[in-house]
Amino acid sequence: MKRWSIVLIALLVLSIVPAWAIKPVQAQETIIPIPEIQGYGDSSPYDGQVVTTAGIVTGIAHWTSHGKDRYGFFIQNGTGAWRGIFVYTYNQMPKYNDGTPVSVGDKVAVTGKVLESNGLTEIGYVSSIVKADGIVLETPKPVVLKSGDVAQEQWESVLVEVRDVRVTDPDLGYGEWEVDDGTGPVRVDDLMYGYTPEADQNLAYVIGVVYYSYGNFKIEPRDAEDVVLNLSIHEIQSNTTDEGASIYEDKGVATEGVVTATDSRGFFIQNGTGPWSGIYVYLGTSPKVSRGDYVRIVGTVDEYFGMTEIKTDSENVVILGTADVPAPVVLPTGNVSQEKWEGVLVEVRDVRVTDPDLGHGEWEVDDGSGPVRIDDKLYDYSPGHRSKYVYIRGIVWYSYGSFKIEPRDKKDIEAYRPNPNTISYGLTMYYSVQYDSRLSDLESLYENFTSTVSELVSYGVSFDSDVADKINWVNDSMSEVMEEYSLYEQFKNRADKTGFYLPAMIHLRKALFLGEDVKEEIQFLLPHLQRALEEIKAAQQAQEQENETETGTIPGNETEGVPTNTTQNASQQTPAINITITIxxxxxxxxxxxxxxxxxxxxxxxxxxxxxxxxxxxxxxxxxxxxxxxxxxxxxxxxxxxxxxxxxxxxxxxxxxxxxxxxxxxxxxxxxxxxxxxxxxxxxxxxxxxxxxxxxxxxxxxxxxxxxxxxxxxxxxxxxxxxxxxxxxxxxxxxxxxxxxxxxxxxxxxxxxxxxxxxxxxxxxxxxxxxxxxxxxxxxxxxxxxxxxxxxxxxxxxxxxxxxxxxxxxxxxxxx
Missing domain, CATH: 3.40.50.880 (Class I glutamine amidotransferase (GATase) domain)
Incomplete structure (x- = not known):
């Protein structure tokens, strides 16, 4: 009789039986072990009989057949052959008698009829599903098999694992594909989780429940964690989308590398040196590895706010031995902030602090090629203003929209300690060249500035307090620059005879840096002042034209309208204009x-x-x-x-x-x-x-x-x-x-x-x-x-x- 006919008859029978006569199966009823139901052979000795058995749920299946939803779940007691069986719930989601859903990991007792459905031993026509908390059940673990040994009756509905397999056929049709570890192929299906492999792809392992349909045994993975790729760190990091995310995001991966740094929530690993060679491993707890450990990681690739990482737990971290930590990649500061250096140990050299406090423990350095941030994720350090460093090493981290270097300890930061007596001559020569090149136009610029200010004052222009303060600062500071430069020249003449250039260098340095500040302030103020002066002159010209019209002056006879015995004063020549300059x-x-x-x-x-x-x-x-x-x-x-x-x-x-x-x-x-x-x-x-x-x-x-x-x-x-x-x-x-x-x-x-x-x-x-x-x-x-x-x-x-x-x-x- 066809399955749907049996279900229809069962429903008709149940409809005439009083509800009080139907009792749910209790855990204390006779439990037939799953291996006994499986019968250690091709068919069950209980075929057609109603039985009660118990196990732990290893997977829940949902598929469509002829456009209709179908459901079932696998249970297993312990690890080994014959210990699993499929429970088919037809068009009903797996639920307990009280209506709550069945979940993976639950201990359940199931009552139903044993069926041989197209070669698959299963329990159908389920009349009761209850929790089996009072029954002693052994949590199953995947049985590790060779791929060529999976297709056997004894592994039907059992949780298995095949390792180090290669995809030999990525598309067998109907969501099925094939892998082989060299001992023979086995099919992988999409009953519970769909995965799209690539030909010749190398997988660390495939875990799943063995299912039988259409004449073939096949492994049914349950989620992304059951299909794990063997990939190098370089493959994970370098294969990205247009947005910079790894194409393996949300995929299970296995990779290896040497630990380069640890923090309270995970650690960094690196394989080799160069771009794309490092990655962060997130555990959520303190790691049990140390710098220099060579480890194998199994986890899921995640993009955490733009930072590529592997999420896993300590159980999936295996220490294989120890190895040398890769040497840091030496980079210009302006080249660090790139996706390819994420998670990689790098080093910047001859850098100066350009901002000692960006907030949240971050600071900034530059070697002239562009700035890079330094952070305190792994090591807390407070730099001095404009301090110089021989080198700074650390792991490249990405957070809050910025790349940053994370030094690991005090050895990763080497401060520059100059000797004034040995470098003062070189600095004097350097500052002299810089002064001549950077401030060659300072005097003419200042002359233009003072001339513009004087002309504005002559028109009766007033400045708001901020602008007035800036003008006064420029004048005072320019005087100080000239005084410092004069002192430099005096000490320089002496140094040419004595060889002691430190005093000359100090005064020249002050003149240079203060002069640059003065120049910058003038360049900021002067366009505003010149713009105001142009407006005043335009307004004056318009006023003069209006006055000429009122006095009757005509072109060619400019004295007409002015008494010949009267001299115009300055206020008549320059009408008062009420303008206040602000920025x-x-x-x-x-x-x-x-x-x-x-x-x-x-x-x-x-x-x-x-x-x-x-x-x-x-x-x-x-x-x-x-x-x-x-x-x-x-x-x-x-x-x-x-x-x-x-x-x-x-x-x-x-x-x-x-x-x-x-x-x-x-x-x-x-x-x-x-x-x-x-x-x-x-x-x-x-x-x-x-x-x-x-x-x-x-x-x-x-x-x-x-x-x-x-x-x-x-x-x-x-x-x-x-x-x-x-x-x-x-x-x-x-x-x-x-x-x-x-x-x-x-x-x-x-x-x-x-x-x-x-x-x-x-x-x-x-x-x-x-x-x-x-x-x-x-x-x-x-x-x-x-x-x-x-x-x-x-x-x-x-x-x-x-x-x-x-x-x-x-x-x-x-x-x-």
Missing amino acids: PRVLIDASHGQYYVEQTGISYLVDKIENELGWEADIGSEPLTFDLLKDYDVVIILDPKTNFGESEVEALHQYVENGGGLLIAGEWYRYLNTEDLNAIVGDYGITFNADELMDDDHNSGRPYYPFVGIYNKAHPVMKFVPDDWTMYYNGDTLTISGNAVWLIKGYDTSYSVDADGNVVRIKGTNPVIAAAVDIGTGRIVAYGSSKALSDSYNFKYIKSNWPFIKGALLWLAHQE
Whole structure:
């Protein structure tokens, strides 16, 4: 009789039996051991009989047959032949009598009929599944077999393992493939887990339950951990996607290497030297290995916020012996921050500290080729300002959007200790060359600067306190530079006779460094002063033309309208012009735990504000008050982690309503502080939505990393953005009302989802992601992405967004 007919009859019978007459199988009922049911032969002696047996669940199967779902699970008691059997639950998910689902590792007692289904011994027509906690059961372990020995009746439904096998046929059809360790092939199937192998791929092992169907025995892996590739570290690291992730992400791998460093949660291994030769092994607990141990690792490749690592546990780490730790790869500092050096032991030489405190234990050095970060993950060290080092060694680590070197101990950092008496001559010569080359134009530049200042003063121009302080500093410092240089020349003349150049070097060095600072300050101030002078001269010329018209002066007869016996004084010749010179100032709030300010960094944004716009940029950690804000032309607030106080929100309202410019940015729904951001801008017609912009067609690899490119070119904020410009984006959408106008929208293919995955803005609605609003003389620009202003992903976000941000800053400062 066909299986579906039997089930139908069973259902009809059960429908007429009172529910009280059906008793669940209890664990204390007679348990027939699985080997006895299997019968140690091709067929079961219990075929057609109802039995109760017990075992531990080793795998749960779900497949489709003729378009319908089918279910079952494997149980096994102990390790060895004949100890496993398949339980077929037909179209029902495996559940206990009380309705709770069966899970791998559960101890179960099963009652059902023994069947020989196309050569597979199984238990079907299941009437009871209960927990078998009171029954002594032995946890099964995989039986290690040769591939040629798997296809035997005794291993049917038993958990087995084949090792060091090669894929001999990657596609036998119907999800099946073939491996061989040299003793004969065995099939691998996708009943519980689908894996797509490559021809000749080398696998460390394949674990799974042996199944029989369509005349073949086959191994059924249960998940990714049951299929493990034999790969070198180089293969794992160097084969990457366009985003830099390993193509083996989420795959099981086995690899070997020597331990180069350890920390509290894992360790680094390396095989050989050069690019792609190192990787981090994450255990989650303190490792039991030491530097120099040669180990074999079995685990799963994971991309942890951009850092490729192998996740495993201590049981899958085997110490094979010891080996020499590879020599560090010597690199220029500017070449360290590359994916290929991730996890590799490197060394930078002849470096100087360019920033002793980047925060969170990080600092920065440079050998002239570009900066690199040094971190305290493995060894805590505090550098001196502008300290020089013979070398710094360590493992390259990646976190919070930056590559960094992780020294392992004090031996990895060798400070430079110069002898003043032996190097003073060389430094004097060096500083002399540098002074002549770098400051050759300092005197002429200063002369131009003082001339411009004097001319501005002659027009009656006043300077705000900040600009006046800068002008005074330039004058005082320039005097000091000249004095130091004069002292250098005096000591240099003596040193040429005595050979003692240290005093000369000290004065020249001070003149050089201070002179560079003076030059930098002049180069910052002079364009602002010259621009103001041009405006004054233009205004004067316009005033003179107006006066000529009023007095009736005509070309060729310029004295007409002026009495011949009257001499014009200076105030008549130069009309009074009321101008105060200021330099725009920007405050970037860092007092509310802003992730993209504190963790990712905003160095590119600050550099652009200071060097391209010629403005001043401050990163502030103090609470926001109106007295603080009023000294700034623009305030930038990225998505805050900690909340704003009511007084801070009121201060921001007062600031904007009194003419200030506010650039405020959001984040995607998981991290978006909608309450505070909307408290700040909600009254002005802008609302941050608790959602995330998505785009399946226009993105940088994932729908939640969409591109945007629809711009309101009629608004002055957008004047620097080319028509065909594409920008990286990751954040929420905005809702606008009242006087607020949109600046940027998503493409027609974009949409947004909320925290529950619901689509809240459908395709074709072009969600707004940037908006602007005038509040009297104050202005606000709102943007849904804080990441767009940060150094994230090697500056890709800020670089693509800068034309928009630049226009926004100029508009907010009324310099459009």
